Amino acid sequence: MIMDKELLLYRYFSNQLTEAERQLFDALLEKDADFKAQFSFESNLKRVIKDDRNVELKVKLAEFEKDVDSKIAIEKPKTKFRQWSVAASIVLLFGLGLIGYNSFFRTDYYDLFDENFDQYPNTVYTITRGDTSESLERDAFAAYESGNFQKALDNFEKIPEADQKIYFDFYRAQAYLNLGDTGQAAELFKTVASSGGEFEAEAQWYLALSYLRAKDAENTRDALQKLTLKYSYNKEKALELLKELN
Amino acid sequence: MLTLFIPIHKVKEAKTEITLDDLRKGSDKALKQVYEENRDKFLNFARRYQLSDEENIDVYQDAYIIFYDNVMSGKVESFSSSIATYLFGIGKYLIFDRMRKNKKTVGSNFNLDLVKDDEEIVDGLEMEQPGLTTEQELLKRYFATLGKQCQELLTLFYYRGFTIEEIMEHENYNSENVVKAAKSRCMKTLKERIQANTN
Numbered sequence: 157m158i159m160d161k162e163l164l165l166y167r168y169f170s171n172q173l174t175e176a177e178r179q180l181f182d183a184l185l186e187k188d189a190d191f192k193a194q195f196s197f198e199s200n201l202k203r204v205i206k207d208d209r210n211v212e213l214k215v216k217l218a219e220f221e222k223d224v225d226s227k228i229a230i231e232k233p234k235t236k237f238r239q240w241s242v243a244a245s246i247v248l249l250f251g252l253g254l255i256g257y258n259s260f261f262r263t264d265y266y267d268l269f270d271e272n273f274d275q276y277p278n279t280v281y282t283i284t285r286g287d288t289s290e291s292l293e294r295d296a297f298a299a300y301e302s303g304n305f306q307k308a309l310d311n312f313e314k315i316p317e318a319d320q321k322i323y324f325d326f327y328r329a330q331a332y333l334n335l336g337d338t339g340q341a342a343e344l345f346k347t348v349a350s351s352g353g354e355f356e357a358e359a360q361w362y363l364a365l366s367y368l369r370a371k372d373a374e375n376t377r378d379a380l381q382k383l384t385l386k387y388s389y390n391k392e393k394a395l396e397l398l399k400e401l402n
Numbered sequence: 403m404l405t406l407f408i409p410i411h412k413v414k415e416a417k418t419e420i421t422l423d424d425l426r427k428g429s430d431k432a433l434k435q436v437y438e439e440n441r442d443k444f445l446n447f448a449r450r451y452q453l454s455d456e457e458n459i460d461v462y463q464d465a466y467i468i469f470y471d472n473v474m475s476g477k478v479e480s481f482s483s484s485i486a487t488y489l490f491g492i493g494k495y496l497i498f499d500r501m502r503k504n505k506k507t508v509g510s511n512f513n514l515d516l517v518k519d520d521e522e523i524v525d526g527l528e529m530e531q532p533g534l535t536t537e538q539e540l541l542k543r544y545f546a547t548l549g550k551q552c553q554e555l556l557t558l559f560y561y562r563g564f565t566i567e568e569i570m571e572h573e574n575y576n577s578e579n580v581v582k583a584a585k586s587r588c589m590k591t592l593k594e595r596i597q598a599n600t601n
Contacts, residue, residue: 166566169559169560169563170559170563170564170565170566171475171476171563172565197593198560200535200537200538200541201541201545201556201560201592202560202561203534203538204534204538204541204542204545205545205556205557205560205561206471206560206561207534207538207542208542208545208546208557209471209474209557209561210467210471213467213470214463214467216430216433217437217463217466217467218463220434220437220438221459221463223434224438224441274442274443276443277440277443277484277486277487277490278484278486278487279447279486279487279490279491279494281487301484301487357450358446388449389446389449389450390446
């Protein structure tokens with residue numbers, strides 16, 4: 157019997173209790189004082205070890221944060237260098253009698269887009285383990301998370317009108333943008349950006365990126381300016397991008 | 403003009419996919435990569451609430467630690483949701499908690515319905531981090547006096563959720579019985595030290 161109790165505790169702490177064992181475990185906890193004392197000792201030990209590990213982890217994360225800071229510090233002078241190099245190339249170009257002016261100054265939209273685009277993560281629908289509800293929303297977000305954007309779109313479209321939520325448009329637009337359909341993406345982002353609800357600022361940013369991807373400099377600038385005036389979301393990035401486009 | 407559309411996710415440089423196993427094995431590289439990959443997204447997202455950037459970084463780190471603890475304790479067994487979804491879910495919970503504590507009101511432009519969805523993710527996880535009880539403080543003090551091997555073994559078992567067999571392989575023990583005996587000895591020493599000093 158002693159072995160059984162030990163085994164039960166072992167299986168509890170290694171997450172292996174079966175349903176029947178769980179019942180036995182609960183019963184023992186109720187009526188066996190020694191078992192309860194041992195369980196509470198081990199639980200406390202687990203908590204204490206976790207506490208120690210979390211302190212260590214916090215130190216590590218602080219180190220990572222320092223690295224991020226120094227990376228930003230390194231990147232900033234690079235931008236300065238870039239400005240200088242642009243200035244230098246202007247001088248050089250005039251010196252060369254403007255030979256190749258167009259090819260030097262053509263904005264590389266794809267590069268700019270790639271530098272700035274990050275697929276927005278699913279932050280609205282939790283796909284939990286063992287979630288068996290086969291809702292269309294779940295399927296749509298599961299497809300979105302796995303990068304299957306066409307399937308995500310198909311599933312979003314299938315959701316009945318009555319069940320449509322405001323944030324669907326934001327994620328549908330994301331899917332279109334990922335598929336390269338900037339027209340559809342821009343239309344939807346515009347709707348979300350003017351909806352006055354969740355993702356308003358984010359949609360404004362991605363609207364700018366949709367235009368950028370479509371090489372539409374004028375609308376990109378407009379959208380970015382609106383973003384910097386109205387929101388703090390990605391403001392620095394937007395200002396940086398505006399500089400590149402001007 | 404002919405424009406060639408290439409799906410963007412294919413153009414982007416493929417990063418090494420981090421698996422739950424990498425994290426669980428305690429890889430620092432994985433820990434750092436996941437931290438960096440989600441940091442900016444998280445901070446951008448958190449900016450819509452009324453906390454300072456410094457507080458947001460703090461929340462991000464707390465959310466990250468809670469996520470990591472839950473990976474370790476086996477509460478997160480597979481990435482059926484992406485890591486970002488977990489971090490955002492936990493983060494949102496922590497932000498609202500802080501705002502409540504700071505007595506900041508939640509503005510009308512925050513859709514509180516979304517929090518309901520996050521509850522689902524938070525429900526399955528261990529979120530509470532109350533301070534240590536007197537008993538636990540005592541245990542903490544004596545745990546620190548154990549030999550390195552004992553500390554490591556108990557950490558593998560109680561924090562990382564390793565089975566006896568996994569510990570045997572990880573630490574090069576000869577058999578499962580040797581691991582069991584070592585664990586019993588460590589626990590006995592710990593109990594004896596506490597008793598000797600509290601009686």
